[in-house]
Each structure stands twice: as structure tokens, then as C-alpha cells.
Amino acid sequence: MYYLQFLLSNLGRKKARTILTVLSIMIAFLLFGLLRSLAAAFDQGAEIAGEDRLVSINKISLIQALPEAYLPKVQALEGVDRATSANWFGGYYQDPKNQFPQFPIVAEDYFEIYKEMITLPEAQMQAWKKNRIGVVIGKALVDRFKWKIGDRIPLMGMFPREGGSTTWEFVIEGIYEAKSKSADTSAMLMHYDYFDEARQYGKGDLGWLIIRVKDPKQAAQVAAAVDALFANSPAETKTSSEKDFAKSFAKQFGDIGLITTLILGAVFFTMLLVAGNTMAQSFRERIPELAILKTLGFSDQAVMIMVLAEAIVISLIGGLAGLFLAKFFISGAAESLAATLPGLNLSTTMMLFGVGLMFLFGLLTGIIPALQGLQLNIVAALRRR
Secondary structure (H helix, E strand, O other): OHHHHHHHHHHOOOHHHHHHHHHHHHHHHHHHHHHHHHHHHHHOOOOOOOOOEEEEEEOOOOOOOEEOOHHHHHHOOOOEEEEEEEOOOOOEOOOOOOEOOEEEEOHHHHHHHOOOOEEOOHHHHHHHHHOOOEEEEEHHHHHHHOOOOOOEEEEEOOOOEOOOOOEEEEEEEEEEEEOOOOOOOOOEEEEHHHHHHHEOOOOOEEOEEEEEEOOHHHHHHHHHHHHHHOOOOOOOEEEEEHHHHHHHHHHOOOOHHHHHHHHHHHHHHHHHHHHHHHHHHHHHHOHHHHHHHHHOOOOHHHHHHHHHHHHHHHHHHHHHHHHHHHHHHHHHHHOOOOOOOOOOOOOHHHHHHHHHHHHHHHHHHHHHHHHHHHOOOHHHHHOOO
16 A cells, blocks of 8 residues: 555656656557557458459559450359449549549449449439439538539549540539448449540550359359469459458558558657656656665665556556547547448457557666666665755
8 A cells, every 4th residue: 555655646746747758658559559450450351251242453453454355254254143343533623632532333233233332313323324424422422522413523534535634524413322331432433434435545444343243152262263264364363352452452552561560669669768768857856765765664676666666557547548549539430431441440459469568668668767776775865865
């Protein structure tokens, strides 16, 4: 009990300094929870077995195209229920900051494959099919840009049109909504036929193939059959689960795991210096008091443990607060990011790893002052009063 009272008294000695130290550690572990959960979500590969939708991309890279002739060959494979394609349009609205997904697709095939995830009223579907420059947009785009059916939307596209212009104009003919929490409603869908005929280059190229299998239990066999069909061809394929494909978009920008590790390494190294300096300063201020404790009969080991315990307690308070904040933020974001990051979650294993890191962090910041307390000479310390 006396040890606990002494510990709490020391923590409250310089309240502003203690609060700032705790807050800095909290921010460090908040970043730890957010970044490691993000990296884990990208690294978590989805098993093909049990998946009813597969995606085939060029084996070299996602940005490499596939020939249009591949689609009917895949559709004819045993075990394939339906196959369609999609391309990346890569445009923006008015300002480069206003970017969102746009996909040239085949209307009926695309909505049939995703019928359990998104829905479009039949009247809007028919109006869309009649208008070559028509598009349908997700509910999220309506909320973001306040668009409505009938609006003409100019986009600056990544692909130039015949003649060299990069301005594409579309008319909104429908608004699709989500039937599943994992559905993405932030995309614009346009007609592939119009896109392919109007673009200046790359005609007949497909971005990727979307395959729905008849039996999810046979998904792995179907994926292997697709890749075997185009083995040793100029454009070999890599077929994986749709979840892995969604994650591959973000991985085009770099190694997420390495990036987060480097960021966290810099953060924790900085915090180690800050917290270590704080603990050393606190120890120096209390040298005479620690000498008195030794005079009263406290052993060298007891003084060392008290100093070390103070560092660990500060680390635990700040670290746990940071992890719980990270858990709160991740829980709020998990549903909205379910389409692209279905594995986003701060797991119990990661939480326990974080707690272990807190103990290690406390030990590293408190070990030097603790050893100084162990070796403290009573006479020399009392002279400093």
C-alpha cells in the first residue's frame, strides 16, 4: 500500500508534465493501433475456397490489360456460371481532388453478378441501356456531389478520346443502392462499348475479368483452370478472390506493411527519447528523497522497482488509452470500408501485443533512472539538498 501511495504521489508531483507525457504515449499507441490494423487488413489474404466471385488480372500487373477475346473463353469453362469484365476509367470531376471510382462495364452482366449486393430500379436500367453516354452512380456519390438523374457530368479522363480530348461527358440515368454492407456505392458505372469505341488507344483491352462460379466449393479449381487456359500466352492471368483484388488497388502505391512499420519506428523512437528524458528529469529531482527512503530502510532493489514501476504505469495509462481510441475509430470505419478492407479490425492478438509493447516501452524509458536508483549513494545524494 505504501509503495502504491508513493507511486501515485510521484505521478502527481508535476501534473502538467505527467499529463503531457501520457498524452504523447497515447498518440503513439493510437497510431500503432490504426496503422498496424491497416497493414494487417492489407496483408490478410482471402482464401479462394468458398468464394463465389473470382477476379482475373494480368499476371504481370494490375495495370496491364487483358485481350477482349479472353472473356468468351472463360465463360465457356466448366464451373463458371457467368463472367464479365471491367476497366478502370481514372477520371475526376472539375478538380483533381474530386476523384472516385469509375468503371466501364457491361450493364446486365455486371448487375447480375452483383445482384445480391447492389440494386437498380428496372426503369432506370432500361433508360441507361438506351443511352450510350448514360451512367449510373452510387448513393454515396449523390450524397457527395448532390447529383441527380438527368444531370450531365463532365469528367477529365485518364484515357484520351478519338481526337485527343480528355474530356468525357456523361448523363446520369440511374442511382444504384447497396443491398449488402460490403457493397461500394461510391462508384460510377458506364457502358464499356461506348468507352471502347470512343477511346483513342487500347481498343479491345479489358482491365480485369469478374467470374461467378456455380459452386463456391469449386472456386479454387475454377481459378486454376482460368490461369491454365492462358498459360504461356502473351497475357497470362492471375486469378484470385475478389477480396484480394480489392486490396491490390491500394498495394499499387507501395508496400503498406513496410510503410507503416517505418512510420511507427520513427514515432516510437521519438517517444522513447521524450519519455526517457522525462523519467530521467523526474529522477534527478527526487534524488534527495530517494536517499531518505534508503536511510529509512528501503532496500536498493525497492527503490529501483519504484522508479521502474512509475515508468511502466505511465506507459500503460497512455498506451491503453491510445489502443482503446484506435479500437473506437477502427470500429467506426470498418463498416464503410468493408468493400475494400473486409479484414479491418484491431484484433485481440494485436491488443495483447500492444500491451506487451507498453511494458517494454516502460522498461526502456525507466531502466536508466532505475539503475541509478539502485546504485544511489545516500551520503552523496543528501549533499544535493
